[in-house]
Structures are given as structure tokens and as C-alpha cells.
Amino acid sequence: MSTVEARAGAEIVTGGPGGPAGPGAARAAVPRDAGRRVRGNTWRLLGSEVGLTFRRPRNLVMLAVLALVPAVIGVVLRTVSAGGAEGDAGAIIGAVAGNGMLLAFVSLFVLVPLLLPVAVAVVAGDAIAGEASLGTLRYLLAAPAGRTRLLAVKYVNAVVFGLAATAVVAASALVTGFALFPIGPVTLLSGSTIPVAEGMLRVLIAVAYVGAGMAALSALALAVSTLTEAPIGAIAGTVVFVILTQVLSTIPQLAVIEPYLLTSYLPRFDGALRDPVATEEMTRGLLAFAAHIAVCGSFAWARFHSRDVTS
């Protein structure tokens, strides 16, 4: 950093000039390059954003709920497996009861359709609309945060939160699974068996895949967020989209639209449970996510860039 900048900073501390130098010196003390960017400034803004997200009580409660669900599922399965069960449910219960690591996948199956997207929609949908409704958007832009820079930081923050939320689910499931059930080689959906270490790797692959899906959903929520000054509208809009697309994909006559729906690709993390890993299917999912990010991201940028901030 330049010493000029440091001097300017120090001057305010001493309460400005005065003394013999007089006001003329004060003018000189505001350096010409006072508007020059400091290195790493965008990282600082991202740090502030992430710090705000992970200190906000509402978001912490959501993470806590997400962590609680696998624990509850684990306890229930443990109780039920003691009594014995039949049918499909019995198969799942048997699998988990046989190997605690599978609880991570069961938990993701339960949370990916709704609860995880809701948590992500709350953070990403709040991104621009929340600042607009507080009125802080005008001060951030006047700071000046820069519209593209602010939008990028908001998006990265939402992606980080989505990944963290997914990781919290997996971690809580693994801890619960290890505590309540035996651990050993994992039997995959294809019937073959893999060692524990590779099982952990498969969990990581699933988390990364779901995290990517949440990143795509974040892009959508962010785009909706640039349209409104009411954060609840952006959040609700995204959640309605998630529910509606899943309902539509259950209607056989509408099967033709299924490949275009973001939510069709979210449960494909089960590819990590096949032998070998269903890379082709998962890659198609990742491409769909990338396409969503590109389209929604461009829309959000175009909209936010031209928007009049009157809140």
C-alpha cells in the first residue's frame, strides 16, 4: 500500500489538520489517488459477506435444522431396525443398519427435494432483494461496491453457503451413522462392495455434486432477487419453482420437459453409489447446472446492471 494512503488514514485519527499548516495542507492531504483500489479489496468484501451470512442467526438456525434431520433419521432407523421391518423401507433400514455410512445418502435423499433448496433459496434470494429492502443496497453501491463486483461476491457467498449446508448434512449423517450403526465395507446399489475409505470418497463426490446443484439453484434465486425489493418474494418464488418443477416431472405426459428442469438433475447424486460411478449421468447433470448458472447469471447481471436503485 502506498504511504500516501496510510498518511490519509492516519490524518483522520489525529482529527485533521489545524496548527500552522492550515487548511491548504488539508487539501493536499486528500491524495489524488485516494480513489485507487487497494489490493485484495474484493476478498475483503467476500469475507465480510460470508461473515455476515454465517453470523446471521436465521442462517445458523437453518444449518442447525439441516444437521438435526440426519440425527433424527438415524435414531428412528435405529429404533425401527431393532423391531424389524419389511418391504422397500425394510431394505433401506437394513442397508443403513448394516452400514452407518449409508445414512449420509439416505439423509441427502430426504433433504435434497425441499429442505436443502429452501435453505439455499433463503440466502441467495435474500442477496440483492434483502439489501434493497433494508436500504443498505444504496450505501453499498455508493461506497462504491460496484454492481458487478457486488453481484459476484453475493453469488460466491451463496455458493459457499449451499456447499456448507450440504456438507453439514453429510457430516451430521456420518457422525450419527458412526455412533449408532456398525461401519464396514459399503454395499453399493449395483450390488458390489467397496472398502470404507472409498465409501468416504463416494460421500464426498455426492456432496460435491449436490453442492453444484445448489450453486445452480443459487443462480436462479439470485436472478429472482434482482427483480424485487421484497426478499420474501424472491425466496418464495424460488421455492415455488423447486416444488412446481418436481410436481410437473411426476406427470408422465410432461416427460418431454423433464430434461430441461433443474430439479430433475438434483437427485442424480446417487450415481456415486453405483459401480463404477455413473460419471456419464452425473456429467450430464453438471452440464445442466452449468447451463443454468450461465443463463441465470447473465440475466441477473443484465438486470442488476441496468436497475435503478430507488429503495
Place this chain on the structure above:
Amino acid sequence: MSTAKPGETPLLAGDRGTVGTAVPARSRGTGLDEVRGTSEGASPPSPPAQDCSIVTRGLTKRFRGGQVAVDDLHLAVPRGSVFGFLGPNGSGKTTTIRMLLGLVTPTSGGCEVLGEELPGGLGAALPRVGAVVEGPAFYPYLSGAANLRRFDAADPAADRRTAPDRIGAALDRVGLSAAAGKRYRAYSLGMRQRLAIAAALLRPRDLLILDEPTNGLDPQGTREVRALVREIAADGTTVFVSSHLLAEVEQMCTHIAVMRTGRLVAQGPLAELRGGAAPRIRIETPDAARAAAVLGRLGLAAVRAGEGEASAEPGEVPTERICAELVGDGVAVRGLAVQRPSLEDVFVRLTGEGFDVDG
């Protein structure tokens, strides 16, 4: 006609006289640079653009739905001035400020802030600008200091290492040091307003834009803000302050501009604007109606008869003649005074009677 020689005298902070004379008067006749109707072309901007912190050229904003918030605005804010931006509520002051900060895109026309043409120069200009726009807005769940940290982080030109010192100094300057750790949610309106000013003072600024900075402050707080503005201006910072409180502007500004329904009706040094308005003669009398008749007979303009007094613009008619005429006619004159109009009179004349509600 006095002309400023650019570069000859630095605009010394605190020396209001220097600043005042550096701006050549536009229309000597009335001393009032008045813009009426659409005859904008008659008055070129007073100071040369390079001596201005803010210059707008034909700035216009038409919102969707056709409402014209700002109409062909030509502002010139001299560097180093304390510039009062006056106008009734809804006259386009805040929209203008939002355009200066790049929050709202003008429909047509352009503006220049600190020599940077907008919107291209926003990134270079705004770090040197501190702003309070339309009241305070902060994160309610963060403390005052944490809020300032947040906005400091948003400024790409702010150095992280000096942030704690700068935040401490800014809070100290507005008298909020004791409440630095308290959540914003628990702040009173006055404290919130102070925090907004502190945020504008996070770094040394070349230009401070304050939109209604004393809203919600008690008389004590208002005085403190006035003192703060003077102190900041003494450091050489240009202060652009919008207000609808005339007394406030009269006490701290060197220059003013007056808006009415999106149009600029006057701008110039405060002294000229005030001096340019016609004086009035006021007669205290129980026979107001008769006095008014005499004033009318003498050919005075704008004759008004009120409860126990009559008034008019004497123009060229000598006061002693008016007095003699009144007494000669048997009007009981209890008092007689020639009054230079206050800023409020000037203002009301320019913006119409209904000051607080704009049609």
C-alpha cells in the same frame, strides 16, 4: 464583471469570502441567477467546470410511467463550497442525488462528479465521495462499529489495515464512541442519523453529499451537525447538502440552488440570492385598508393589507415620501420599516406558497 482566474488563488478552506468571489455573478441586474420556465439557455454555468465538484448538464430523469422527477438540470457546485440544495418535498432533490451517485441512470443529460464523467468514472469518483442518501440504512442485527466495517469493506479503495482506526475516529467524530458496540436495532433515530454521517466520513473525502442530514435530530444534534459540516468544509471538502429547512441552510451554506417540481429555479452564492430579492416596506397601522389604498395610489407593487399592517415593494419611491403621503391622508402610522427579505421569502417566491407540499 468579476472573473475568477483559475489556479491563481487556491480555494482556501474556511475562507468563505474567497469562494464567494471566485464565482462570478451571472446576472448583475438582480444579482439573482434566476431560471424561469424553459429559458435555460440564457444562463451559462457560473464557475468554470474544472473548479466544480459537481457539474450537471441537462440532467433529466423520467421514471417509468412518465413522471418527470428531474427536468433539464444544470447544476454547478463550486469546489470548496457548502452548497445548499433546496426544494419542497418531491421536487427532485433525492433523485438528483441518486443520479450523482450512480444509483439511478439519467434519461438524458450528463453529470460530472469530482471531474469524472458519469457513469464511466463512478469507480474513480465515488471512493472520494461520502454520502448520506435518504436517511440512514444499516443492518439491524449488527453493532454500529460492525456496520461501519461492512461499508468500509465495500469500498475498494479502503485499506483494511487502517480500518479500525478510521472507524473509531469516524464514530468519535459524530459522538457515537460509547454506542459503538451496541446493536443498530437499539439506536434512536438521532443515533442512526449520526451513524450514517460517520459512514460518510470513513475516509478523507473531497466531496460530501448529505441528503437531509438533520432529519430526526434534536436541536442539540442539529447544532452539532452544523458545526461538523463547517469543520469538514474547513478541511477543504465540498459539502453538498439537501434540505427543506431554510434556517439550517441559511446558517451553514455559502451557495444554494433551489428546485421546484424537478426544475432548477435559482442557483448562486447565498448572499446574492438573498440580496437580489426586492425589499418590502411594512406599515404598522390600525387602518390597513386605507394604508394599502395609499400605497396603491403611489404606484407600489405587490400591495398587501393584513391584520394591523400593510406592505408593498417600494421600488424607486423614497420611503420618506410614502410616509408623508400616508400621514397626509390621515392614516395612523404606528410603525414603518423597510425589510430585506429573508431567505424564506426568497424561497417562497421561487417555489410558490405551498412549501411543504409540491403539486
